[in-house]
Amino acid sequence: MTRGWLRVGSRVTAILLAAFVVLLFGASPAWAHGGLERSDPPNGGVVAIGRSALTLWFTEPIAESASTFELQTSNGVRVDVTASVSDTDGGGIVRIGTQPLAKATYLLNWKVFSTEDGHSTSGSLLFGAGTRPGAVASAAADAPDPPGLILRWLDLSAIMLAIGALAVSGRVFDSMGEIGNTLRRRALVIGALAVCVAVVTGAITPFLLTQRGGSSLGLWFDATWATLTGTPWGHLWLAREIAIVIAAAALVRATRPGGAGGRVQIAAVALAAVVCLEAWAGHASTLPSRSALAALASASHLVAAGVWAGGLTVLAICLIPVMRHHPDLRGRILASAWRAFSPMAAIATVVLLATGLYEAGRHIPDLRSVASTVYGGAVAGKVALIAVALTLAVINTLLVNPRLAARVGRFLGRPVGWPPVSLRRFTIVVATEILVLVIAVGAASVLTSVPTAREIATATRQTVLHTATVDGLFVTFEQLPAGPDQSRLIVRARSIVKLEQAPVNGVSVTLAAPSGTTTDVLLKGIEPGRYEAEIARPATGAWKATVALQRDGLPAAVTQVGWTVSAASSDGARPLEIVTSGLAVLLLAAMLGTVGLTLRRKTETVRPTSLIPEFALRGNRGSRS
Template sequence: MRKSALFIIALMAGLLLPAAPASAHAGLQRTDPPSGSIVAQAPRQVTLYFTEAVTPVPGQLRIIGPDGKRADRGEPSVGGSQVSIPLREGAGRGTYLVSYRIISDDSHPVSGGFAFSIEAPSTTAPGVLGGSGAEVDPVVSALLPISRYLGYVGLLLVVGPVLLMIGLWPTRLSRPGKLVWTGVGLLAGGTVLALYLQAPYVTGGALFGASGADLREVLSSRFGFTGLARLAVLAAAVPLLRRVLAAKNTKSDQIILGVLGTVAALTWPLAGHPSASPAPPLTVAVDLVHLVAMAVWLGGLVGLALHLLPRGTDGELRALMPVWSRWAGWAVTALVVAGVAQALIEVGTLPALFNTRYGQLLIVKAVLLAGVLGMASVARRKVLTGEPKVRRMVFGELAVTAVILAVTAFLVQQTPARTEAALPSASANLPFSATMNNSLFKLQVELDPAAVGNNTMHMYAFTPDGKPIKVLEWQVTVAMPSRDIAPIEVAVLQLTDDHAVGELTLPTPGTWELRFTLRVSDIDQATVSQTVQIK
């Protein structure tokens, strides 16, 4: 039995090694001013709109001005999924970089940045910044799914064996105390580890870089409250578990344990995806059913594999296995129904199922579950035909379900497909920005949207040391030598001495060449060029 237990533990531990980086679960939908835009006058504030309610990470919402100094003032305001950062008064001409790090409603951090310009871009303006991938220390990223996995394994090692002891355990057999206390330890340890990891996960710090203030911030959040509640429930359950292991439990003990187990399982959906879904009460309830059914089924299988099947007599197994098979059937039915409901809510559409990482992991989980259900069906038929010795089949189920648990631990770290599908496409075209230099001038060009079709091009001229320069004449052409498209002249409207705008149509994707000839005096003119990839 000891070798069997070590086999299962080693298998579960081995599956944790290829930990994937955590992904953020809220997404930045749009901003005001828009990313990459040029506005005529300074806005009073910069507003970010996310796909779900968010909470700012203290001190990590910033606006950096053209001079490299902070340009935000006061505290940001938050209203659900909207965050506004006040801009300092008198913000001058140039490019401003907005950086943010917030906590999404399902306890995961989101970070990123974007740029906009007032009147004209800075001469050293960076390209438009985008993306919302949380920057997480790789060690923290690797430990996050491990902490969740430990919690899941701990839950099933408590729930399943306790249920067997209450309803099916032969009186002559000793009770699996080591198994249950291992579950208690894993559940407590996984929860404590998750609470600690949440601090560097949210702040983007190193594994041991969390401060006391960071930890207090976590413990005062919903994630911290649910984790502490789980530990409190576990502590309250310990005396009752002792009574069950000593076969001295009463009906009242069983009811209280059932309530405590339900509350403990409820802490996961309250701190995760379900609480941030479009219908939280429904998704929390569905996730709770899914989690409890998993704990009953898999925990019961562990109890069977390590204790009842190797130690029970044929007569005992013939009596208890049909009952267990019926219980397992109910649990699996609840598991599948709840899983389908979860998928419908979290995925939403068929394309999202196949085109997002969340959906792809869900498919892997479904295929593995189908394999387990096939093995369970074979085992059930053997039991019903009077063959109680199905230990090898049970170990097969455990091996595959260990993989399912690992997939689940990674799945909860992914952005739900419904959220990812609601975000602007990663392949969406962003404005193109480039700076060209020669001995006469420096030219800043912004092409929007840098896509096939109609585009608007803004051009800003500066002296080599960065001061606005008067341009007497602008000549602009676009060409695609690879397709034998000869230079096409672009009509240019001069708005100010140093600023001109042109409208151009790019009929085909590929690499286009932009050429700019600027005359800055009666005798001084020069030409610069730049290629741009159009999709």
């Protein structure tokens, strides 16, 4: 039996490898997390003829070796460019150099790889040099590409199935006596096959993420290796892959006769490490605050999903064939294995709901984002699927717990012996629940493959443009974020009179901080009429900027603007986050209270049986004396 399972698993793994190779060469995913925050020029904007510098701001640090930038005219003529990412900017600003641009409309296609969460995103930027383009390009792809989504779904499903196999191989199969030993071995085989699939998907993922169109295989491998060894996400992914290999080796050895021993514990520890690394390499690492708590919630969410969905699937694979071939064992199996699994699944469900609520509050800024973003829509879909799965789980629980079903029946006014559905349909209800959970895992794959609603809100946040008119000049002043600890000052100036006395040839800004201290900043000319400089991120409070524009033979044109730097809203808890976090705490508290009360009742029911003989013995001794 075990050899047959392993033989089937090896064939499935070979098919998956072949299919993934086709997916790798056939398409590129758009697991978009490091979104484009803004650009210079903006999408649909105009630059002066002769411009030779373009700048892109991304929401996360970018890996230069795994990113591509291609510039071409509207006629398809390619323009050579050079791209550089500076660590001093936090790694999220890309400076693109090009030859002086002639009058034309240009399209910049970009694909970048985030070093924080290991996901890539792509998009296009349309602008004109000396002319305004007739359309605006799509800034970024918000929906995931099918190959990447399928790979992610298989990866998550394999990890959950392995967790479920370990969860039911202990207490659940112990309750079945001798027959449980055979089924335990079958469950471990399923877990070993699942982990082997996770090894394959984990090995392919970096190549799929760093795929570069038109590059040779050598450059592709070099870029992937540079990503794995030179980025924080790459280090986490390598550690995750090592942990999965250890878990696979331990579970394969545990499937051999008499080979379980401590290898199951080794596999459990390795899978725990996989879950923690998976959580830290995901969305939690991009949060501006309390990212460790978010990573803990994400890891707990994955474990709970594995115990419920993975454990239920393993039980169905192991027990339903036995129930069909041996109808006489149906009652024993329902009374032992399924009933032993019910409390475990109930606790996992509560943890799943609580951590899911907390994560939704951290990654969704408001309810409007549910309808306006792919991430919000995926959360809503997953909630609906979980609600259906919970309904089916309640039906299954009532079928395997007659006493609980009797209490519910009395509460609903049903006759004695009322079942929610016929016991003959138990396997159909279980299969339907598994199918719904499989679809829910697909929704989870979407959630981990697209930008969160919070990331989109951050990327599309508008800045305030200050304007003034002085000495025949129309002046604009803008302060933009430029990395985690940097800001960029941008001053534009153009003449509003027909006979311009002299062009602006220099700009300086004196910044007055809320504390009263002043700082002089000299701006650099980027193109005629545009000047920029980078400074440390301003502190919270009211600021003033005195802008001085220099012209030959004329006194400086001076104007003053004021603005207020507020505390970053992303660092504080939003109303939705407060509500969801409160509901999560209530759910966990209710679960802990219920578990504690149940254990206390069990202790109280056991205690009198052990004390009665002692009291009787004491009474007999007293009568004798």
